[in-house]
Amino acid sequence: MPERIMYVHLKTGYNTDRGPAWITRLRFSKSWQTCYFRGRTLERYSGFDSNFYDVDTGEEFWISGPKRDRTDARYSSQQPEVDEDVRAEYEAFLSGAPLPGREKG
Incomplete structure (x- = not known):
């Protein structure tokens, strides 16, 4: 399965961009419609402020590639938690x- 270091932001249950966020490694299905994150299975979804949802809990997430300028959250300056297993690669990216x-892009 393809893996990517991504920005993941929990949207359900929090005011705009106030939920927890992570820079973490995700595994994606061959079709890129499903990803796996910390024991969760997330499916692609077109919500108001989300693009994936947890198939078990229904919680909604925003997932995107991280930004070098660290402005990943759209409406706040909250910084994500960086998982230790991706820290060196993320810092090199920054x-x-x-x-x-x-x-290759």
Whole structure:
């Protein structure tokens, strides 16, 4: 399964951009319609402020590639928690290196 370091933001149950957020590694299905995150299965979805939902709980998430300028949250300056297993790759990305799997764009 393809893996990507992504920005993940929980939307359900929180005011705009106030939920917890992470820079973490996701595994994606071959079709990129399903991803796996911390034991959850998330399906692609077109919601008001979300693009994936948890198939078990219905919770909605915003998932996107991280931004070098660290403005991942659209309406707040809240910084995401960075998982330890991606920290070195993420910090290299912030310094200008491509993310693993995204060397060609």
